[in-house]
Structure formats: structure tokens, C-alpha cells
Amino acid sequence: MKPDIIKKVTIRAVPAAVLIALSAYLLKGDVWTFWTWYLLAMVLGIVTMPLTGRLFREFDDKGWMFSKVLAVVVTGFGTWFLVAVKLLKFTSLTCIGVTLACGAGCLLLGKAQHKKGIECLPVNHLDLVYWEEILFFVFFLLWTYLAGFHPAAYGTEKFMDYGFMEAMMRSTTLPAVDLWYSEGNINYYYGGQYFAVFLTKLSGTSVELTYNLMRTFVAGLAFSLPFSLIYQMTRDRMGKRAAGAVGWRRYFPQITGVVAGISVSIAGNMHYVVYGQVLPFLQKLTGQEPDSYWFPDATRYIGFNPDVPDKTIHEFPCYSFVLGDLHAHVVNIMFVLLLLGLLYAWIKMVRKKDFVLGQPGTGEFWGKQLFMPQILLAAVLLGMFHWTNFWDFVIYFVVTGGVVLFTNIVLMKGQTKWILGVTAAQAAEVLAVGTVVILPFTLNFETMVQGVAVAQYHSLPHQLLILWGLPAILTVIFVIVLLVEKLSGAKHKTIFHFMESLKLPDLFAMIMGLCAIGLVLIPELVYVRDIYENGNARANTMFKLTYQAYIMFGMTMAYVIFRLMVISYKKFLKAAAGVALILLVWTWGYFGNSVSSWFGNVQDPSQYKGLNATAFLETDFPEDAAGIRWLKKNITGSPVVLEANGDSYTEYERVSAMTGLPTVLGWYVHEWLWRNDVADLNTKSGDIELIYTSQDEKQVKELVEKYDVSYIFVGSCEKNKYGENLNHELLSSLGETVFQDGSSGTYIVKVG
Structure with missing residues (x-):
């Protein structure tokens, strides 16, 4: 072996060896379960790469990180479907058997693609794959270590989340008997806890440990998936400049990806900056005793400060990961990120120069439109959201519709008839496929929704500004910049020509940002009625909508800051992006504040209690x-x-x-x-x-x-x-x- 190759392999081996040793030191006896889950996710992801690589073939890494989640969807959802229609029993043997069958199918697909000369493995970007794995391991380990300082499945809704898992571990049929209503089955979105149980049965591990491991697994992916998506968007936007970049500029895609991953997974919001940093500092300057900051305050602001009869909730992933709930909206984070990645992969595919659309109205044309694999998989995911977190079905059906509509404007050359016709047909297709695949759940589910009502209360302007001002203003600035860049001096100032002129990453970032703004505004106008209507009518609506807004905003901000700082030639835009970056990085301090408040002295590994969620008994x-x-x-x-x-x-x-x-x-x-x-x-x-x-x-x-x-x-x-x-x-x-x-x-x- 050549010396330079030996040197390269050695350099790559050192971080991996250090992390393996560190995980053994920090997690003690829990490390075996941790390694089991990490290796299981890796193996499942590798086996699923023929499918993932086909769907994400325009990504540098061929969707490597997304393959872990896609593997869980294919094997886990497939197992659930077969059990729910009573073809199989929900046992470890069933989980293993279905997984092996899915794996065999993926391997056959890979063999067929290899014969056709289709490359679905990231052979030209192995360095990227390696560092993605390292980063995933780091964040998975970080959150797992922290969970060991507060592992108890006790408090908030943990009894429910853990109980669902235990009930399904006992049951050979699905849905399982409701542990709190013995005369009926579970009538809730239990998909998130199901996937935790599926992986527990598949890996032969213990639910006492995997309750915590599932949430830390999701937390690791909440960094890795945004990193992968925004890395690819940044690299696409740099174009040829990415290949010719020198010095630290060649790392722009990696840096932007890291910023996105951190902003989604461990950042807080500007409430922490204002009430946890700025105001206490001003109080110190004026000789006052500074107010203490309790990290849940960032999620209980509107309606609580000042105290008014309109109590709302505006949580975000870091708060969920620290608190330790394994609720529907938490587990579904990895699935909604998969959907967003899939939509961007679809845009990249259909906007390629060699993509053949076919003559509108012909059989070839409609076949292309209705049998796009990314759209079909998106339909399955949206259907699955009925069962994992119904709110996300509504939210991401609209997001998917927006992506499809804006893309069709370009594909159909601005022809209104075909734009509306194709978009409507694809929307109907998504609804039909999604409805069919989730029928075993919906036929046995009684909805909790009691209608939609006009909001009687509204957030104070300064509260909206503190919580959502930074990402919303950045998005608006970005849209204005795009309009000025593309329409100023343009011969044709139509929506079609504007959309056609946009670079794909710019278009996708704009869609995410605008959708996120819409999700923030909706609870100011209407809310979904339920039993909580007296005193906190908007709470659940605001909670579920703004949670997803936060995720999309986190990625949008990272990309827009890069776009304004690197691509723009206007100094004032670079300055504005610099200020935004400082404020965004400042919100990352929420992680340290919440960790020290909830977990205690995590710098002392001797205080690690372990992952057993029932040790508190x-x-x-x-x-x-x-x-x-x-x-x-x-x-x-x-x-x-x-x-x-x-x-x-x-x-x-x-x-x-x-x-x-x-x-x-x-x-x-x-x-x-x-x-x-x-x-x-x-x-x-x-x-x-x-x-x-x-x-x-x-x-x-x-x-x-x-x-x-x-x-x-x-x-x-x-x-x-x-x-x-x-x-x-x-x-x-x-x-x-x-x-x-x-x-x-x-x-x-x-x-x-």
C-alpha cells in the first residue's frame, strides 16, 4: 500500500477510534445497546442504498444519511401494514423477516441497476460519507450521554409515551389495547412509539433502554439530515465555484450544513437571547438583581408574559430532546426531514436538462407525471403521517403542493391549463395513495378534531417579533433580493420567467421560508377546535404548526445567510447576513442553558445514571x-x-x-x-x-x-x-x- 494511502486511512481511522473509545467510557454498560442501534441503522441504510441512491441520485452522497430513515420507513411501515391487516403477528420474528425481505428486494434492485450502468452508491464522495457518519455518531452520542443524566420516563407525558411502547411490546396485534382504557384499543397517533418498538424488537434490545435511545437517535438525525440537505443546496448554488474554491471557501457547503444542523437540533429561539441574555445584562448594568432564566419559558411566552387568558405553546426540537418526551411530533422529525430531502431531490431530477417531459396530453406525458418515484414515496410518507402525527400530514401536504406547483410552473412553460391540470392530478394522486396505505389505521381511528374556528385572541406584535422575527425578516429580505436580481431589467416580468430564472436551491429555500411564515400566521387567524378550547384554544394549533415552522426556518436561515454573504455583491446584504449569523449563533446558547438546568453537571461522567427509563421506581x-x-x-x-x-x-x-x-x-x-x-x-x-x-x-x-x-x-x-x-x-x-x-x-x- 502506498504511503499516502496509509496516511489517509490512518487520519480517517483516528476520529472513529476516539469516538468508539469515548462512547465506551461515557455510556458504560449502555454502550452495547448504543452500538447495536448505531450499527443497525448503518447496515439498514447501506442495504437500502440501491433505492435511496436511485431517489437521491443527484445528491453528492446519493442520500446516504436519508437512507437510514428510508430504511426504517420501508421495513417498519411495511411490518406495521402487514400486522394491521392481520396477515402477520407483531413479533420479533416478523420484524426480522420483513426486514430481510425488504433488504433482499433492495439488493435485487441494486443488481438490476448495476447491469444498466446506474450508479447508486456515493463512490466519488466517500470522504463526505465518512464525515457525515462521524457527525451523526457525535450527535447521537452527545444526546445519549445527556439522556443518561435524566433517564426517567416520569413527568410531563412520559408515562403515556413509555406506556404505549410497553403495551405494543406485549401485543401481537396492532393497534394494541389502550393501557388506560381496557375496553378499547389505542385511539391516538401511536406511530412514533411504534417505530421505537419495531427497532427494539428488530435489534433484540430492551424497551427500558430504547425509550431513551429512540429519542437520542432522532436527535442525532435532526442534525445530520439538515446538514445533508443544506450541504447539497449550498454546493448546488455555488456550482462550478465549489470545485474551484480554495482555502476555507471550499468548505462553504460543509460550514453551511453544520449551521443548519445545529440550528434545527440544538438551538433555541430569540426569547433566550432577549430574556436570558440581554435583559439580565441590562439589569446588572443598572444595579438590579438579574432575572433567572428557566429554559421552558422559551416555549411558554405568548399568553404567559404578560399573563392573559390565551395560553399557547411554541416548542422546538432542542426543548423536546432535553425534556425527554417521545411524543408523536418528536419521532416524526426524522420523517418530515426525509420528505423535505425527497422533494429537493425531485426538483433536481425534473429540472435537469436531459429530463424528458413528453408532449403534454400524451400517454408518455401523464406516465412521467404520475409515476415519479419521489412523488409516490412522498404520498406514502404523507399517508403515514396520519398515524405518526396527523398535523404533519396537513402541513406537509401543503408544502409538497407548493413545491410541486412552483416546479410545474417552470416545467409547463407557464401554460396555466397544464400547470393547474398536472398539479391537480398529482395532488389527487398523493391524496389517493396516502389514503389507501393508511386505511388500516384510519378505519379504526376516531378523530379528535371538532372543527376549525376563528381565533379570538392574537399574539402581541413584539412577541411574534421576538419568537419569529429573525427568520421571518431574513426570508422576506431573501425574497426581495431574488425579485430584484431576477426581475430588475428583465424583458419578461412574469411568474414563469421569475421561477425559471431561479436557481433550484434558491427556489427551495424560498418555499421553505414562505411556508414557515404561513405556519406562524395561521394560528393568528384560525385554530383547530378540541377539548382544550377554554383558556388555551390556540395552544395545540400553534404548537404543532410552529414546531414545523421552526424546523424549516432553521434550514432556511442557514442557507439564506450563506447566500447573502457569499453570493451577493451588495455590502449591506453581507452586513445584514453577518448580523443575522451572530444572532442565530447566539440562540445556540439555549442548549447549554437547558442542559445545565435539566441534566445537572454533565461535565462529570461519574454522575451518569444510565439509560434505564424505569430506574426511578x-x-x-x-x-x-x-x-x-x-x-x-x-x-x-x-x-x-x-x-x-x-x-x-x-x-x-x-x-x-x-x-x-x-x-x-x-x-x-x-x-x-x-x-x-x-x-x-x-x-x-x-x-x-x-x-x-x-x-x-x-x-x-x-x-x-x-x-x-x-x-x-x-x-x-x-x-x-x-x-x-x-x-x-x-x-x-x-x-x-x-x-x-x-x-x-x-x-x-x-x-x-
């Missing part, structure tokens, strides 16, 4: 821990285990949440949202109290039989709620006491 529920673990170890299937019911976001339902075993009724507000039947919930709540407190043996037995209760748990929450009214003797007489804790008195009765 021994400290927070010492009376119940042994009983809960007994149930999890000894009970198979999903028999009903009765426990005291309570309000949402409380310690109640710790048994069902930690075991996945269904109880008669769980968190009240959640079931109210999912079922919208208050009378039924109140009846169940009263019946549970009667079982625990009634002295009428016949009545208790009838209720136990009515709800098919197999086990009755009597522990801390039951004692606190019912106190002296607990009918211990009657409960014990119903069957065999299969567990009893001698120190705490907690016991479990198996109903005879």
Missing part, C-alpha cells in the same frame, strides 16, 4: 417498585390490572405505564381527548372507586367481571386516594394474593 415509588417489576416479569399478554385512576400528568397510572398492562381507566384528560365521552369516563371512575371501597361483595364482583379484571393492585396511590375506605379484606377474598411487599404492604390480588 425505586426512588420515586419505593412502595410499589417491587410489585410493578413482579407484574412485568411474571405476566404475559395483556390481562387487565386494576389500579386507582387519576388526573393527567400525575403519578397515577404508574403501574400500567411501566408494564404496558391495561387498566380500566387512566389519565382522565387524555382519555377525554381520545374518546370525547365524559359520561363514560365518569362512570368508569365511579366504578373503580366502588371496587376499592365498597363493602358490597356482590357489587364488587359484578364490577370486576364487567371490566374483565384479572389482577388488582393495591399500593401507594390506592392508599392515598381511598385511605381508610379501602376494603382490604374484601379485595383479598376475591382471589389469590400473588404478591405482597412485607415492608410497604403493597399487594396484588389475582382474581379467582
Whole structure:
């Protein structure tokens, strides 16, 4: 081997070796599960490359990072579909079998493409692939290490997220029995937790660890996927200049990609800069005691400061990753990023000079329009969003429509009839395909939406400016710059000529920025009605819409700053971009503030607690821990285990949440949202109290039989709620006491 090759291999091996050693040191015993998931994602991604490379063939890396997510979609969604239509059982063997079948299909596709001379592997950009893998490993490891300082699946909505996973781990059918409503199945967007369970079963790992690992896996991808997309957009915009760039300028695409990845995954918003940095600094200057900053304040600003009867939510990925929820909108981050990457790959394909559109109206023409693989896959993803996070279906159907419409304006040469006709046909196609693939979910799902209403409250202008002013102003400046550049002095000033003159990255960045602005404005006009209408009517609408706005804004800002600083010749635009970059980088400080507030002293690896999401039971529920673990170890299937019911976001339902075993009724507000039947919930709540407190043996037995209760748990929450009214003797007489804790008195009765 030549010395220069040996040197290059050695240089590449050092970072990888250091990271492997560092992960073993930081994660201790958890590192085996961490490595298992990393390697599983890598292998799945490699095997899926024939498909990914075909879809992303205009990308330098052929969609290498997107292949990991596409592999999860193909294998996981395929498994779910076959289980949901009752062709297969949801077991580890099924997950492995479907994955192997999908892998075999991809390999056959790769062989067929190789015979045709189609290259779907990034053989000419292996350095890029290597560094993408390194960056993904770094961020996956970073978030996994942090999770080990606060691993408990306890607080906020973690009981629900973890409970869904445990319920599906027990179930061989989907949807699983609702752990908080034993008479029905889960009636919520459970797709995110499903994918976590699918990967758990596929990898043979433990849900106690993979609850946390799934969210850190998504967090790693939340950096890597924006990096890949914005790197490619920047490189495309530089064109030939990228190949001839010297010095640090040749790294513009990489730098812009890193800025995008950080801005999406670990940045905060300008609320942190204003209230966490600027105002405390001014207070110090004037001799005042500076206000402390609590990181959730950045997500609870409109309606809270000042305090008005319009409580809203405006969260973003970093907050979610720190808090540790594994909710629908969190897991779906990697899927919406896949969709955005796919749409850009589609634009690059159809706008190539050698792309043959066909004569409008002919069979060849319609075949081209309706059988584009990127559009068909986008349709499947949008259909899947019904099940992973329905809000994202609505949001990204519009985003997809905008991309398709703007692209068709150019493809159809500005001919209005064909622009509208083709766009309408493709929209119908997307809806039809998306509707069909998700039928096993929608046919068994009762919507929680109660209509749309006009917003009665509106955000204060300065609040909107603080939260969204930076990306919105940047986007507006960018659009104005494009209009001036392309239309000033142009002979034809039409929408078609404007769109045709735009470079593809500029067009795509403009679409993302404008869509994000629209998502911010919609809650100021209308909101989706649900049970939270009294006091925080706009909260859920603003939450779900602006969450996606934040993701698109993060990538748009990174690209626009590069575009204005590097491509523009106007000094004032370069200066404006420089100021924007300073402010954007300033928001990254939110990460450090939130990490230190939530996780503690992460600089000390000895304080790492591990990834076990249930370890808190021994400290927070010492009376119940042994009983809960007994149930999890000894009970198979999903028999009903009765426990005291309570309000949402409380310690109640710790048994069902930690075991996945269904109880008669769980968190009240959640079931109210999912079922919208208050009378039924109140009846169940009263019946549970009667079982625990009634002295009428016949009545208790009838209720136990009515709800098919197999086990009755009597522990801390039951004692606190019912106190002296607990009918211990009657409960014990119903069957065999299969567990009893001698120190705490907690016991479990198996109903005879």
C-alpha cells in the first residue's frame, strides 16, 4: 500500500477510534445497546442504498444519511401494514423477516441497476460519507450521554409515551389495547412509539433502554439530515465555484450544513437571547438583581408574559430532546426531514436538462407525471403521517403542493391549463395513495378534531417579533433580493420567467421560508377546535404548526445567510447576513442553558445514571417498585390490572405505564381527548372507586367481571386516594394474593 494511502486511512481511522473509545467510557454498560442501534441503522441504510441512491441520485452522497430513515420507513411501515391487516403477528420474528425481505428486494434492485450502468452508491464522495457518519455518531452520542443524566420516563407525558411502547411490546396485534382504557384499543397517533418498538424488537434490545435511545437517535438525525440537505443546496448554488474554491471557501457547503444542523437540533429561539441574555445584562448594568432564566419559558411566552387568558405553546426540537418526551411530533422529525430531502431531490431530477417531459396530453406525458418515484414515496410518507402525527400530514401536504406547483410552473412553460391540470392530478394522486396505505389505521381511528374556528385572541406584535422575527425578516429580505436580481431589467416580468430564472436551491429555500411564515400566521387567524378550547384554544394549533415552522426556518436561515454573504455583491446584504449569523449563533446558547438546568453537571461522567427509563421506581415509588417489576416479569399478554385512576400528568397510572398492562381507566384528560365521552369516563371512575371501597361483595364482583379484571393492585396511590375506605379484606377474598411487599404492604390480588 502506498504511503499516502496509509496516511489517509490512518487520519480517517483516528476520529472513529476516539469516538468508539469515548462512547465506551461515557455510556458504560449502555454502550452495547448504543452500538447495536448505531450499527443497525448503518447496515439498514447501506442495504437500502440501491433505492435511496436511485431517489437521491443527484445528491453528492446519493442520500446516504436519508437512507437510514428510508430504511426504517420501508421495513417498519411495511411490518406495521402487514400486522394491521392481520396477515402477520407483531413479533420479533416478523420484524426480522420483513426486514430481510425488504433488504433482499433492495439488493435485487441494486443488481438490476448495476447491469444498466446506474450508479447508486456515493463512490466519488466517500470522504463526505465518512464525515457525515462521524457527525451523526457525535450527535447521537452527545444526546445519549445527556439522556443518561435524566433517564426517567416520569413527568410531563412520559408515562403515556413509555406506556404505549410497553403495551405494543406485549401485543401481537396492532393497534394494541389502550393501557388506560381496557375496553378499547389505542385511539391516538401511536406511530412514533411504534417505530421505537419495531427497532427494539428488530435489534433484540430492551424497551427500558430504547425509550431513551429512540429519542437520542432522532436527535442525532435532526442534525445530520439538515446538514445533508443544506450541504447539497449550498454546493448546488455555488456550482462550478465549489470545485474551484480554495482555502476555507471550499468548505462553504460543509460550514453551511453544520449551521443548519445545529440550528434545527440544538438551538433555541430569540426569547433566550432577549430574556436570558440581554435583559439580565441590562439589569446588572443598572444595579438590579438579574432575572433567572428557566429554559421552558422559551416555549411558554405568548399568553404567559404578560399573563392573559390565551395560553399557547411554541416548542422546538432542542426543548423536546432535553425534556425527554417521545411524543408523536418528536419521532416524526426524522420523517418530515426525509420528505423535505425527497422533494429537493425531485426538483433536481425534473429540472435537469436531459429530463424528458413528453408532449403534454400524451400517454408518455401523464406516465412521467404520475409515476415519479419521489412523488409516490412522498404520498406514502404523507399517508403515514396520519398515524405518526396527523398535523404533519396537513402541513406537509401543503408544502409538497407548493413545491410541486412552483416546479410545474417552470416545467409547463407557464401554460396555466397544464400547470393547474398536472398539479391537480398529482395532488389527487398523493391524496389517493396516502389514503389507501393508511386505511388500516384510519378505519379504526376516531378523530379528535371538532372543527376549525376563528381565533379570538392574537399574539402581541413584539412577541411574534421576538419568537419569529429573525427568520421571518431574513426570508422576506431573501425574497426581495431574488425579485430584484431576477426581475430588475428583465424583458419578461412574469411568474414563469421569475421561477425559471431561479436557481433550484434558491427556489427551495424560498418555499421553505414562505411556508414557515404561513405556519406562524395561521394560528393568528384560525385554530383547530378540541377539548382544550377554554383558556388555551390556540395552544395545540400553534404548537404543532410552529414546531414545523421552526424546523424549516432553521434550514432556511442557514442557507439564506450563506447566500447573502457569499453570493451577493451588495455590502449591506453581507452586513445584514453577518448580523443575522451572530444572532442565530447566539440562540445556540439555549442548549447549554437547558442542559445545565435539566441534566445537572454533565461535565462529570461519574454522575451518569444510565439509560434505564424505569430506574426511578425505586426512588420515586419505593412502595410499589417491587410489585410493578413482579407484574412485568411474571405476566404475559395483556390481562387487565386494576389500579386507582387519576388526573393527567400525575403519578397515577404508574403501574400500567411501566408494564404496558391495561387498566380500566387512566389519565382522565387524555382519555377525554381520545374518546370525547365524559359520561363514560365518569362512570368508569365511579366504578373503580366502588371496587376499592365498597363493602358490597356482590357489587364488587359484578364490577370486576364487567371490566374483565384479572389482577388488582393495591399500593401507594390506592392508599392515598381511598385511605381508610379501602376494603382490604374484601379485595383479598376475591382471589389469590400473588404478591405482597412485607415492608410497604403493597399487594396484588389475582382474581379467582
